[in-house]
Amino acid sequence: MTPPKSVPVANNMDAFLMPFTANRQFKANPRLLARAKGVHYWTPEGRKVIDGTAGLWCVNAGHGREEIKAAIAQQLEEMDYAPSFQMGHPKSFELAARHAAMLPGDLNHAFYCNSGSEAVDSALKIALAYHRANGQGTRTRFVGRERGYHGVGFGGISVGGMVNNRKWFGALLPGVDHLPHTHLPQNAFSKGEPEHGVHLADALEGIVGLHDASNIAAVIVEPCAGSTGFLPPPKGYLKRLREICDKHGILLIFDEVITGFGRLGTGFAAEKFGVIPDLMTVAKGISNATVPMGGVFVRKHVFDGLMQGPENAVDLFHGYTYSAHPLACAAASAVLDIYKDEALFQRAGELSSYWEEGVHSLKGLPNVTDIRNLGLACGIDLAPEGAVGTRGYKAFVKAFDIGLMMRQSGDALAMSPPLVIEKGQIDEIIEITGKAIRAVA
Ligand SMILES: Cc1ncc(COP(=O)(O)O)c(C=O)c1O
Numbered sequence: 001m002t003p004p005k006s007v008p009v010a011n012n013m014d015a016f017l018m019p020f021t022a023n024r025q026f027k028a029n030p031r032l033l034a035r036a037k038g039v040h041y042w043t044p045e046g047r048k049v050i051d052g053t054a055g056l057w058c059v060n061a062g063h064g065r066e067e068i069k070a071a072i073a074q075q076l077e078e079m080d081y082a083p084s085f086q087m088g089h090p091k092s093f094e095l096a097a098r099h100a101a102m103l104p105g106d107l108n109h110a111f112y113c114n115s116g117s118e119a120v121d122s123a124l125k126i127a128l129a130y131h132r133a134n135g136q137g138t139r140t141r142f143v144g145r146e147r148g149y150h151g152v153g154f155g156g157i158s159v160g161g162m163v164n165n166r167k168w169f170g171a172l173l174p175g176v177d178h179l180p181h182t183h184l185p186q187n188a189f190s191k192g193e194p195e196h197g198v199h200l201a202d203a204l205e206g207i208v209g210l211h212d213a214s215n216i217a218a219v220i221v222e223p224c225a226g227s228t229g230f231l232p233p234p235k236g237y238l239k240r241l242r243e244i245c246d247k248h249g250i251l252l253i254f255d256e257v258i259t260g261f262g263r264l265g266t267g268f269a270a271e272k273f274g275v276i277p278d279l280m281t282v283a284k285g286i287s288n289a290t291v292p293m294g295g296v297f298v299r300k301h302v303f304d305g306l307m308q309g310p311e312n313a314v315d316l317f318h319g320y321t322y323s324a325h326p327l328a329c330a331a332a333s334a335v336l337d338i339y340k341d342e343a344l345f346q347r348a349g350e351l352s353s354y355w356e357e358g359v360h361s362l363k364g365l366p367n368v369t370d371i372r373n374l375g376l377a378c379g380i381d382l383a384p385e386g387a388v389g390t391r392g393y394k395a396f397v398k399a400f401d402i403g404l405m406m407r408q409s410g411d412a413l414a415m416s417p418p419l420v421i422e423k424g425q426i427d428e429i430i431e432i433t434g435k436a437i438r439a440v441a
Contacts, residue, residue, distance in 0.1 A: 031400050036063035039418050039425055041405060052399075052406045052415040052429050057226060057258040057377075058284035061338045062420040068290050068334045075330035084112075084324045092324035095333050099297065102267055102336070105276035109303040111296040111316075112324040116257035116283035117151025119294035120220070123279045124155040125318050126296060127218040127251045130305045136249075139217040140175055143207055143250075147181035149227035150220060150255050150281075159220050162228060177207045179221070183231050188370040189363055190232075191356055197234030201241045204250075213248035218279070220253040223269030229412025230372055230379030238275045251278040251302070257294070261285030262339060262419050264375030265349025272375070278302055288335040293328035344419040348376045354423055358430040359415075365434060366441035367391065377416040382437065384411050391440050399436035404429055406436075 013027045034044040039062055041049045054060055061068075075091070082089040096110040113122055124142060131139040144150065144159030151157075157165050158173035161181065166172060180200050187194035204219060223238060225231040245252040254277035259269035262285060266272040270280065279302060283294035306315045322328070339345060352375050359378040360371055370381040385391035389410045396408035407414040417429060 031397075033405075038062050038064065039421050048403065049400065050404050050417075050425060050428055050432070052404050052417050052433075054285075054416055054418045055289050056284070056407075057263070057416045058289035060262050060285040060419045061288045061335055061342075061344060062418040065288060065290075065335070065338060067338055068288055068331050071330045071334035072291060072327050075326050079326055082326055083321070085319055089324070089326055089329075091326055091329035091333065095324070095329045095336075098333065098336055099295070103280070103297055104268060104271045106300040107270075107276065107280060107297040108300050109298045111298070112328070113294040113296070113320050114292045114322050114325070114328070115151065115294045116255075116281065117153045117156050117294075118320065119257065119281035119283055119296050120150040120159075120255060121153040121155040122294075122318060123220070123253050123255075123281050123296045124159070124218065126279060126298060126302065126306070126316065127253065129316060129318070130251070130302050131217050133308055134305050136214070138214050139250075141211055141216045142173070142176045143179060143204065143216065143219040144176060145179040145181060145221050145225075147183065147225055147228040147231065148178075148220070148222055148255075149225065150222075151257070175215075177211070179203045179207075179219075181225070181228075181231070182234055182237060183228075184234075187234070189360070190372060191360060192374055193232050193235045194372075195235060198236040198240055200234065201237050201244065204241060204244045208244075208248050208250075213250060216248070216250050218251040218253050219245055220255055222255045222257075223259050223273060223275075224264070224374055224377070226258040226377075226414070226416075227409055229381060229409050230374075230377050230414045230416075232372055232374040233273070238273045242275045242277075245278075253277055253279045253281065255281045257281055257283045258377075258416070259375075261335075262345035262348050263377055263416060265345060265352050266375075267345050286335070287328055287331040288338075290335075291325065291328040291331040292322075293325070293332055342420070348419040351419075351421065351423070351426070352376060355426055358426050359433075361430060362434055362437065365437045368437060376419060376421070378414065380413045380433070380437075382411045382413065382440075385440070394440040395436045398439045399432055402432050402435055404432040404436070406433065 033041045035042040039051050099110050100108040142159050146161035148161040150160045158176045182197050186196050260282040264272045278299050280297040287293040356373045359373050367383040372379045382391045392408045392411035399406050
């Protein structure tokens with residue numbers, strides 16, 4: 001294993017405005033990561049911490065992969081940057097063809113960007129442009145879901161359903177409705193997809209009844225909500241959503257930023273649930289988080305729908321300076337090789353029952369009110385202690401202190417280890433989680 005090096009730490013941390021962080025609390029008692037390899041981080045002092053969350057649900061192939069490093073270095077040597085506006089570079093086309101080949105159904109076309117948030121805003125815009133190009137320009141409304149997370153762009157927070165991410169930022173995008181979330185108390189401690197809740201998809205009919213389908217562009221959901229404590233969909237729910245969207249000509253967008261690239265034991269959640277969305281957003285595992293990258297995969301009819309203008313007209317007035325950045329394309333292509341050569345999606349599927357047994361063994365520990373799991377991910381709810389999030393935060397800090405990085409959202413703990421995790425390391429994660437939960441009882 002890589003020996004930890006001592007890394008100097010700035011003695012004044014004030015300058016960095018940290019995202020999604022209690023800055024003053026953090027800086028008074030920082031948790032720093034300085035090196036990473038495989039499924040581990042090391043702190044600047046050399047303390048080893050097991051990565052229970054694949055970074056931020058993104059380092060699916062594990063840290064420090066030599067093949068990805070080599071591909072990025074080689075690309076940097078050949079060509080650092082090339083624009084994708086009215087120009088191109090070979091690796092972007094190769095990558096899109098590789099993605100198209102591995103995606104289910106006719107999700108055959110890829111748009112690239114730099115993050116999940118950009119992917120979501122791009123998908124919403126593609127949906128609007130598609131309808132307009134097809135003579136249905138009145139379809140401008142979107143439907144999201146309570147407790148959904150779709151990144152932090154104005155589009156993403158508007159269709160998202162996390163109160164704190166919305167309430168600070170004004171009026172948001174107009175014309176957005178939300179489906180009810182799918183976290184039902186009768187499903188507590190379900191293993192895998194919960195039994196109850198398919199009917200929650202029918203709320204879409206109510207929204208159609210209110211606005212008329214002719215005004216609705218798209219529905220966007222995470223197949224498994226991630227950021228509010230990992231909520232797998234009730235059995236049949238996504239199929240029902242697909243049926244209702246089809247009935248009314250509404251586009252269905254799956255936000256697969258965390259479920260894409262193997263998290264559920266299949267390439268994409270669309271395969272796991274047998275439901276093909278019209279558009280799919282991805283990021284994170286697309287490049288194993290080495291170079292920022294996001295993408296929107298679209299089905300043939302959506303792509304064809306945008307290609308109807310004169311040949312010399314721009315088809316989509318949208319893009320980023322770094323769309324299909326050569327370094328990101330090189331990294332994404334190298335990580336596809338790893339996923340394939342090491343059959344990592346299949347590996348995640350094979351490990352998922354071991355993971356399930358492990359996480360559900362925590363049932364019965366003090367304050368544990370629910371445990372959810374699917375693929376190589378889980379959510380564990382703790383009963384609040386006073387203010388919401390207090391107990392969850394304490395458990396998260398305790399776990400880090402004894403050697404595990406997990407995620408905390410309110411009083412929910414979430415984990416999603418790299419897909420290269422070994423069974424013994426899963427045992428370690430479960431053991432530390434149990435200790436942390438007991439310590440905050
Ligand atoms: C489902 C989902 N969508 C979008 C995003 C936003 O991605 P990013 O942070 O890369 O902008 C995330 C991030 O966690 C996510 O989980």
